[in-house]
Amino acid sequence: xTTLSATIQEVFNEPACAxxxxxxxxERKKGCTKQLQPGGAAGGCAFDGAKxxxxxxTDVAHLVHGPIACEGNSWDNRGAKSSGPxxxxxxxxxxxxxxxxxxxxxxxxxxxxxxxxxxxxxxxVFVYQTCIPAMTGDDINAVAKAASAxxxxxxxxxNAPGFVGPKNLGNKLAGEALxxxxxxxxxxxxxxxxxxxxxxxxxxxxxLWQVKPLLDALGIRVLSCISGDGRYREVAQSHxxxxxxxVCSKAMINVARKMEERYGIPFFEGSFYGIGDTSxxxxxIARLLVSRxxxxxxxxxxxxxxxxxxxxAWASIAPFKPLFAGKRVLLITGGVKSxxxxxxxxxxxxxxxxxxxxxxxxxxxxxxxxLMGEDAHMIEDMTPREMYRMLKDAKAxxxxxxxxxxxxxxxxxxxxLDINQERHHAYMGYVGMVDLLREIAKTLFxxxxxxxxRPAPWDDPADNWQARALAEIVAPQLAAE
Amino acid sequence: xxxxxxxxKACTVNPLKxxxxxxxxxxxxxxxxxxxLLHGSQGCTSFGLVLFVRHFKEAIPLQTTAxxxxxxxxxxxxxxxxxxxxxxxxxxxxxxGICSTGVTETKGDDVEGYIQLVRERHPELASLPxxxxxxxxxxxxxxxxxxKAVTRMVDVLVRVPEPGAVRDAxxxxxxxxxxxxxxxxxxxxxxxxxxxxxxSFLPDLSGSLDGHIPEDFTPxxxxxxxxxxxASLGEAAWAVAIGEQMRPAAEALRTxxxxxxxxxxxxxxxxxxxxxxxxxSAASGRPVPAKYxxxxxxLVDAMLDGHFHIGGRKxxxxxxxxxxxxxxxxxxEMGAEIxxxxxxxxxxxxxxxxxxxxxxxxxxxxxxLAGERGCDLLVTHSHGRQAxxxxxxxxxxxxxxxxxxxxxxxxxxxxxxxxxxxxFAISNLVIADAEQNHQPTPDSWRLTEEDGATDGAQQKGQAx
Numbered sequence: 016x017t018t019l020s021a022t023i024q025e026v027f028n029e030p031a032c033a034x035x036x037x038x039x040x041x042e043r044k045k046g047c048t049k050q051l052q053p054g055g056a057a058g059g060c061a062f063d064g065a066k067x068x069x070x071x072x073t074d075v076a077h078l079v080h081g082p083i084a085c086e087g088n089s090w091d092n093r094g095a096k097s098s099g100p101x102x103x104x105x106x107x108x109x110x111x112x113x114x115x116x117x118x119x120x121x122x123x124x125x126x127x128x129x130x131x132x133x134x135x136x137x138x139x140v141f142v143y144q145t146c147i148p149a150m151t152g153d154d155i156n157a158v159a160k161a162a163s164a165x166x167x168x169x170x171x172x173x174n175a176p177g178f179v180g181p182k183n184l185g186n187k188l189a190g191e192a193l194x195x196x197x198x199x200x201x202x203x204x205x206x207x208x209x210x211x212x213x214x215x216x217x218x219x220x221x222x223l224w225q226v227k228p229l230l231d232a233l234g235i236r237v238l239s240c241i242s243g244d245g246r247y248r249e250v251a252q253s254h255x256x257x258x259x260x261x262v263c264s265k266a267m268i269n270v271a272r273k274m275e276e277r278y279g280i281p282f283f284e285g286s287f288y289g290i291g292d293t294s295x296x297x298x299x300i301a302r303l304l305v306s307r308x309x310x311x312x313x314x315x316x317x318x319x320x321x322x323x324x325x326x327x328a329w330a331s332i333a334p335f336k337p338l339f340a341g342k343r344v345l346l347i348t349g350g351v352k353s354x355x356x357x358x359x360x361x362x363x364x365x366x367x368x369x370x371x372x373x374x375x376x377x378x379x380x381x382x383x384x385x386l387m388g389e390d391a392h393m394i395e396d397m398t399p400r401e402m403y404r405m406l407k408d409a410k411a412x413x414x415x416x417x418x419x420x421x422x423x424x425x426x427x428x429x430x431x432l433d434i435n436q437e438r439h440h441a442y443m444g445y446v447g448m449v450d451l452l453r454e455i456a457k458t459l460f461x462x463x464x465x466x467x468x469r470p471a472p473w474d475d476p477a478d479n480w481q482a483r484a485l486a487e488i489v490a491p492q493l494a495a496e
Numbered sequence: 497x498x499x500x501x502x503x504x505k506a507c508t509v510n511p512l513k514x515x516x517x518x519x520x521x522x523x524x525x526x527x528x529x530x531x532x533l534l535h536g537s538q539g540c541t542s543f544g545l546v547l548f549v550r551h552f553k554e555a556i557p558l559q560t561t562a563x564x565x566x567x568x569x570x571x572x573x574x575x576x577x578x579x580x581x582x583x584x585x586x587x588x589x590x591x592x593g594i595c596s597t598g599v600t601e602t603k604g605d606d607v608e609g610y611i612q613l614v615r616e617r618h619p620e621l622a623s624l625p626x627x628x629x630x631x632x633x634x635x636x637x638x639x640x641x642x643x644k645a646v647t648r649m650v651d652v653l654v655r656v657p658e659p660g661a662v663r664d665a666x667x668x669x670x671x672x673x674x675x676x677x678x679x680x681x682x683x684x685x686x687x688x689x690x691x692x693x694x695x696s697f698l699p700d701l702s703g704s705l706d707g708h709i710p711e712d713f714t715p716x717x718x719x720x721x722x723x724x725x726x727a728s729l730g731e732a733a734w735a736v737a738i739g740e741q742m743r744p745a746a747e748a749l750r751t752x753x754x755x756x757x758x759x760x761x762x763x764x765x766x767x768x769x770x771x772x773x774x775x776x777s778a779a780s781g782r783p784v785p786a787k788y789x790x791x792x793x794x795l796v797d798a799m800l801d802g803h804f805h806i807g808g809r810k811x812x813x814x815x816x817x818x819x820x821x822x823x824x825x826x827x828x829e830m831g832a833e834i835x836x837x838x839x840x841x842x843x844x845x846x847x848x849x850x851x852x853x854x855x856x857x858x859x860x861x862x863x864x865l866a867g868e869r870g871c872d873l874l875v876t877h878s879h880g881r882q883a884x885x886x887x888x889x890x891x892x893x894x895x896x897x898x899x900x901x902x903x904x905x906x907x908x909x910x911x912x913x914x915x916x917x918x919x920f921a922i923s924n925l926v927i928a929d930a931e932q933n934h935q936p937t938p939d940s941w942r943l944t945e946e947d948g949a950t951d952g953a954q955q956k957g958q959a960x
Contacts, residue, residue, distance in 0.1 A: 051538055051562035054579030055586060060539025078507065082598040082633035084515035087508075088543040091879060092550065092899065104882060110508040112634050116602055127507030134509075146537050146599040147634065150568065177539035178565045178599060422555035426709055 018156070019149075019174045026187045031272040051181065060177030062145055063089075064185020068266060069141060069173065069193075071217045071242040072250065073097040076137040078107040080124050080155060081145030085177070086110075094438065096221040098244050102137055111147065120153045128162040128170055138247040139169040139197075149176035169247070171196045183266065186215075190270035193241065193250060198274065201251035203238065208309040210238040211300055212259040212280065215267040218243025222443035226287050229297060229324065229444060233316055235304070241270065254278040258303035260285050260296060281307070287443040289359030290328050294321045328445040335452045336364040342459060346370040347394070347416035348434055356415070356434065357386050363452045368411040369394050413459055428468045430458045498849045500842065502856045509860035510879065512814045513840040514896070516631035517595040518544035519641025519674060521558055522896075523649070524593030524627075526699020528720040531589040533579055535561045535572060535607060536597030540633075550899035552705045557716050559583055561600075568599055576610045577617075584624060587715040591625045591723050593645065598633035625723055627652045637840040638896070639816040642674035643741045646699060650748040653726040657753055661731065668779065669732040669755060670697045671746055673739025675819035675895065678706035679906035683914050684738075684763075687773075690787065691780040696725055696732065698745075705905055730755060734779055738763060738910075739818035740845040761845055763910040764822040764918070765829055766795055791912035798916040799830060805923040805930075806873075807831030812866035814859060814876040815895050817843035822909060823875060823894055824849060830919065832873065836865040859883055873926065890929040892922050 059067075062085060070077055070093055079086040090106030097103065109127050111120045128140055140162075144155045159172040175188035203210075211230075216223055223243045230237060239245060239253035254274065259282035261271040271282040281303050285296035301309075301317040343366045346356060357367055369392035372380055383391050414424040417435030424431035432454055434442065442451040521532035521544060534541045541560035548556040561575040576594070583592055596607055607628050615621060629648045631641045668688060672681055681702035688695040703719030710718035729735075730753025737746035737759040746757035758775055762768040770792075777784050809832040813824050817839050824834050834851035838861055846854045855861055859876065863883035866874060874884045877895040884891030898904035908914030 051564070052578070052582060053561045053575040054533065054559050054582030056538050056560050056562040057542070057545075058538060059542040060537050063539050063542060082515065083508070083511060083513050083637070084517065084540055084543065084598060084633040087511035087514045088518060088547050090511060091882070092546065101882070106508075106510045106879075108508050108511060109506065110511070110513070116634060123506045130505060130507045131509075146568070147602050149565075150599065150602055176565070177537035178563055178568050180564075181538070426555070428709075 019176075019179070022174065022188065022191050023179060023184070026184065026191065026269055029187075029269055029272065031268050059182040059185070061175040061179045061181065061185035061188060062143060062177040064182035064187075065143060065173050065175035065189035065192075066185075067093065067182065067217070068186045068189035068215075069242055070103055071095040071097075072141075072245045072247060073103045074100040074138050074246050076102055076105070076107055076131045076135055076140045077143065078109070078124075078127060078131060078140055079143045079145065080109045080120065080127075080148050080153065081111060081143075082147055083108065083110045085143075085145045093217075094219045095217050095243060096219075096224075098224075100246070102135060105135070107131060116147060116151055119151065120148050121158050124148075124153065124155065124158050125162055128158070129166065132166050132168060137168075139171060141171045141173055141192075143173045144176045146176045146178045149178075169196070169200070169251075186266040187269050190267045194270060194273050194277075197247070197250050198270075199251070199254040199278070201248055203252040203255050206238075206255050206257075207236055208257060208307070209233075209235045209304060209313070210256045211235060211304070212253045212256040212274070212282075213237055213240045213243075214259055214261045214271050214274075214282070216240055216243045216262040220438060220441040222287075222441040222447060225441050225444040225447045226293070229293075229320065230300075232320055233297075233301070233313065235300060241267065254280070256280055257307040257309070258282065258300060260300055262286065286355035288355035288448070290325060290332075290362055290445060290448055291358055292355050293444050293448075294325060297321060324445045328449055331449040332363055332452060335456055338456055338460070339364040339452075342366065342412045343368040344455075345411035345414045345416075346434075347414060347420055357383060359448050359451065360455075361386065362448070363455075365455070368392065371395075413455060415455075428464060430461070430464060432458050498837070498847055498851050498854045500846045500854050500856065503858070503861050508858045510858055510863070510883070512838060512858050512862070512876065512879070514547070514638040515598075515633040516636050516638065516641030516644070517597050517633060518547065519638035520595040520629050520631045520645035521593070521641075522548065522674060522701075523642045523645035523699045524591075524595075525557065525704055525717050526697070526701045526720045527591055527593070527649070527726070528703065528717060528722045529588075529590030529714070530593060530704075530717045530720065531557050531559055531583050531587055531591075531715075532593045532595065533559045533561065533583065534595050534597055535576060535579075535600045535605065536563055537568075537599055538562045540597045540599070547897050547899075551897045551904050552707070553902070554705055554707060554905075555718075557587070563599060568603055571603065572600055572605045572607075573610045573613065576605075576607060577614050580614055580621065580626065581618065584621060589624070589716045591627065593649075594626060594628045595631045595641070595645070596629075597631070601630065601632035601634075625653060637816065639674055639741050639818065639843075640841060643744055646671060646742065646745040647748050649698060649726060650729070650745055650752060653723060654729050654749060654752055655727045657730045663733045663755075664694075664731045665733045666692065666694050666780075667732040668693050668695045669729045669735040669749060670695045671735060671737045671742040671749070671757075672697060672699075673741045673818045675739055675741075675816060675822060676701075676910065677905050677907055678702040678704075679908050680763075680910045680914065682706065683908055683911040687788070687911060688776060690785050691776040691782050693776065693780050696729060697721060698726055698729060701905075707905055729753065734758065736760065736775075740821075740843055741818050761818070761848075762822045762825055764915055765826040766792075766799065766912075766915070767829070768822075768825075769795070769910075769912055769915065788912060791916070795912040795916045795919075798919045802919040802923040803830050805926045806919070809833070809873045809926065810835040810869060810871040811873050811875065812836035812862055812869075812871035813874075814838035814862045814880065816840050817845050819895050819909075820854075821845045821849055824851070826909075826915065826918070827873075827875075827922070835869045835871050836862060838862045838865075838876075863887065872929075873922075888933070890925045892925055 086106050086108035091104050109123050142155050142159050155172045159170040163170040173192045175185040238256045239249040259280050261282050261284045274280045283299045286292040301313045305311050345368045371394040413430040415432050415434045421431050441447050517534050524530050524532035538560045545556050545558045561579040567575050611626050629645045678701045700721040704717040732755050735746050735749050735755045735757035740761050749755045811832045811834050820839050828850045837851050837854045838857045872889050874891045878898045878900050
């Protein structure tokens, strides 16, 4: 475990993280993750985070070394999309039993790798460590190395057992595995001055494909997307990109920063959520590429594309603005979306009743203040009960959040829209923004709310929970109108 | 009589099985005001939570002791204590159900001992029931976790009746397996009540995960059987166990409170329902209500209409033992052939299934054998969707998880009318498949070279 704890320490030391830079040596050693509260915690483990970060690599066999819980309870449940291979949606696990725990599971793991290569012949096998084999001392690095030598195929150990920390740490440990074992191991057939990497984008609901046509139109090639709709080979050759965009603010900052350090690939942090952010990101990509030697006309072509696409988007958004006047949104999400979606919603004339900042960095919070003003309603951490009260107090018309909290809104008969990883709609780029607004409008103005809020005719309206809740939520608004 | 075979391979591909602790946690969700707590890493809980949210489309109460690496090595007393205190403070539950996981079992945490110590140190928890069940992930499966949790509830919560206490002749304790949906439980309640009996379900998911809008916002379960009602189960005249998995719980209730039980291994099917209805008639001393005489006739008629479509189908089915026996049994009675049967763990019920072999395996085994044996009906949980698409055969979803369709909580496999509608649903799926994919063409019955045809280029097509 020494190497794993060294890696974790290294991740905690990440110099590109502003939060980290402000800490003392001692604070840094304690790590970035808040101590989890037993009985009051929610969210995934490090293994979950590693899997989220890497599973979108579509041609890789993702093998989970652990008991059935780690894969059996969760496989094939991500919304990432593939333009080709489907192997990533196949669930592989060693499903270890008591014998493996007592005598060690390394042999089973080795055999499992052999079976996968024999039956599915993937370009690579990723082996995910989990808590139990980490405790009993199964050395997945050694097994991966032996299997790789034996079968002549990359077998990559991903050391992020669940109990080392939360999901976000797992994202970074997954990134470390790519840096250690994958990136830079293959040379591309050819390179162009327009090659970029997109880091921390998972192609949920096919969102990458809302943006890729814009890059295609500019002649910009995505050499590697880590990891949405990615292929093993693309990641292996990603060290030859000219520039990189880091999409999710915290998830893979170590990958972007170390690739800059090792291969001189400059990166920026950007977002494709919202019209302004999409344009800014395209500009920044073009600027970095030109600074690395791409012909300067790329800048003009980019501006022309931005002007054309923004005009189209604004034209599509205009009809929503009068509809949305005075409507208030409660945002419960995390990280980059706490501000990138804010900007997008404001563009359509929606007001933000509050936004959660539980998973946001200091910069994220700064961005929120820029957008929403100094007295922006930022929500740190809340129980479902508080969330429900918040829904009433903030007098929000709609809540946008992840699947976990949806029932708080729905049971209160409040409009709700999924904007986290399980969602079914794609919201990126110019077209995605318009789609998001269309979905919000569809939800907000659905006559179903009127129906479902009707008290049962046999209920005493004064003593009905929904009626009571409704009175508190809706009445003040009616009074205000 | 089926032979049960464990598939020999090192790598499970496309798991059918889910883990014990979340099966146990689901059982606790059938108690009112409950908060199930997994003693393990926070991921153990989060995966289970997401799974149930996607299946039931409901808020799911489920907490974690959030074991870190250090806590795991040193032992989890403090985490268990803190978790109980935090849950007590934040959510005010009526009961906490604690399930161990693989990590804490590997370490060997003595949770019973921990609970005792917590009770000593925190007298304010005296009236809060804490039920612990040992459910390591590396053994058994989902259904077993459910069984163990319900058996523990009986052992810990049911009051031992006073000597000479008179049983309540109108009361029935129902111990449903985890293969029954909230909708199934509601149907059973209606049927039992129609015989003038008063059923208590342990656990009762129909009160907590049936999708109703609660009276008030609560972070614990929004319904289910109350702790006091569980305590009084020993007064019931009869216990009814549904599914072989409930035998240990029924035996525990008999041992503890002397309640006689009747076990119904199946309720999906005409003969199985007849037996159940006649039991209720005998237990209540009432004739079968006209309503059920009519419904029985409707089921018979549905079987007559449906057998044209289900008869001769080659079924490939994968499910936990009791669900497998129930649904495969019903389809077999309609004339389907059970060509491939895959399950998750051993159970005495498996050998009675009318097929040659039942495999303990995964969905890779199901898919491969379904292809090799030319199956034309696939039945399993939602994870069978990829296999069904590759095989190109009709796919009916049963069991947990069912995350890509609505109504998982209300799919019925019990009751005359429930089985009637199930037969219609499966038949309609088969009819739609025949219309879309197996229309006859002029080439369907073309002679081939082997038949003596001169034109070798003609291919024998597939008859519908």
